[in-house]
Structures are given as structure tokens and as C-alpha cells.
Amino acid sequence: MTGASMASDAHSRVALFRERKDASASAARLRRFGFSVVCLPVIEVLTRPVRPQRIHYDAVVATSDKAFHADGPPDTSPPLYVVGARTGHAAEARGWRLASPPARDADELAGTLAAALKPEAHVLYLAGRDRKEIIETALSDAFDVEIVEAYAAEAREAWRPSEAQSLASCVAALHY
Numbered sequence: 001m002t003g004a005s006m007a008s009d010a011h012s013r014v015a016l017f018r019e020r021k022d023a024s025a026s027a028a029r030l031r032r033f034g035f036s037v038v039c040l041p042v043i044e045v046l047t048r049p050v051r052p053q054r055i056h057y058d059a060v061v062a063t064s065d066k067a068f069h070a071d072g073p074p075d076t077s078p079p080l081y082v083v084g085a086r087t088g089h090a091a092e093a094r095g096w097r098l099a100s101p102p103a104r105d106a107d108e109l110a111g112t113l114a115a116a117l118k119p120e121a122h123v124l125y126l127a128g129r130d131r132k133e134i135i136e137t138a139l140s141d142a143f144d145v146e147i148v149e150a151y152a153a154e155a156r157e158a159w160r161p162s163e164a165q166s167l168a169s170c171v172a173a174l175h176y
Helices: 003-008 020-032 085-093 106-116 134-140 161-168
Strands: 013-016 036-039 043-047 059-062 080-082 122-128 144-155 172-174
Parallel strands (some): 013 172
């Protein structure tokens, strides 16, 4: 059965297991295809206190908009380098100024930093607890990188009974 023919079925409800804020774009797209959507997050993103060791950094790096959900470093003057437009918008909303356009991915960001910073520059990486180590691996040989975990994804204890009941009526579930 194709997505279009499945969506025309009256029972074409899809469960999204993503964190609630991250699910909104996926839900909107599924609705455009004619699906009914129920958001049933299996994780919650919790902010953590951002307490860097230094007062000033030569650059600050972030790869997710979630890095700017908590109170960040008090000094927003260092150049900020990010991955993704959404991360850039979240940073700007918190008073940061982007040093360059958002990179498409971590490898592009690492290349931009290698070209922009002097060796041994002090770089603050506002990261998630669970992350790929691309940034720290790419930067640690050339720069003094401090990683501060600004957020963490935590498993939800359980769904409410009404959420569990909603899942029973779904024909598919997406978790990514």
C-alpha cells in the first residue's frame, strides 16, 4: 500500500515518538500527506546548567538549537559557529551573533573553524550529553576544546493512559 492510498484510509494515524518540539515539523509534513498524527514522545530534553571553566573563549560552537534552551555562558561576545539554520536562529534569539553562516554539517563546521581560528585557540563546545564525537575529534588536535553539556535527552518514565490508548489506534510509528 502506498503512502497516498494508506493516508486516504480513515484509520491512517501515525505515532511520532520524537521529542515534542522536534516532532512538529514531521507532524506537519505527515498531515500534508493526509495522515492523522499523534505525538507520543519517548524522551524529554532537559537543560543543564552551563558553567564553563573560562571567562572568555576565542570561539563558541554548537550543533543543535537545544544548546540555547538553557541559560548559556554570560559572555555572548565570542564568535559563534553553528551547524544548521535552526541552531543559528535559536542562538540569535538568545543574543548571540553568528561569525559565519550556519554550516551544513559537522565536517563543514570543523573546516570553517580550522580556517578562522589560530592554533591552540580556546573553543567552547555547547553540546548534548549524547552526541557524535565528530566536532571534538576534528578540533581537539588544533584547539583547546572545552565541552559543556548544555542538555540531555532523558527517557520518559511512562505514557499517560490516554497516550497509550492513542497508540493503539496507530497504523505506524516513527522514531528517529
